[in-house]
Amino acid sequence: NAGVMQNPRHLVRRRGQEARLRCSPMKGHSHVYWYRQLPEEGLKFMVYLQKENIIDESGMPKERFSAEFPKEGPSILRIQQVVRGDSAAYFCASSPDRAGLGSGNTIYFGEGSWLTVV
């Protein structure tokens, strides 16, 4: 059973371009979470999605960032008109069901996508 797959692992974009990060959850998982980690900082929650639904986007910047998790295919985190401050590691995680206390479900993280904006 393959783990959470993220691609690309490394992405370089010039300021103003668009970045698309993809996340394929583990097989059988319908819940996806995106996190961002700035250098020397902890993971910061961005968005939580189920298939075709955004459940919690309280951590998403108001502009330029969007996420989707279509019925078919991977979840996509899209960053439009990237700026240098967007340079970070972006982690995706998945769980088979609503993860957390009492659910017995563990969140499994991908290895991350490192975005560098030049």
Next chain:
Amino acid sequence: SQQGEEDPQALSIQEGENATMNCSYKTSINNLQWYRQNSGRGLVHLILIRSNEREKHSGRLRVTLDTSKKSSSLLITASRAADTASYFCVAGSARQLTFGSGTQLTVLP
């Protein structure tokens, strides 16, 4: 991949008591982080301790790190019902984070 391990996997205490959770890891690290997760929500960063630090405090939280044993502990003092959550340790190196599976803490009122 998940290579870190939290101990215990589940912990139930009374409000006001202290809660101690332990974490072991396998890789060399630059830092170790503890996160909290409420049911169905994303991870919330609690505290980061660098590999050259041995102890760190933040409010009711106290974290220790023993790099020779590749272990860390998180102590929550004077626990509250609102502390009920899952707690994860995250061992960080330059380009890789390894995650524990979490300790489920229940604080009974």
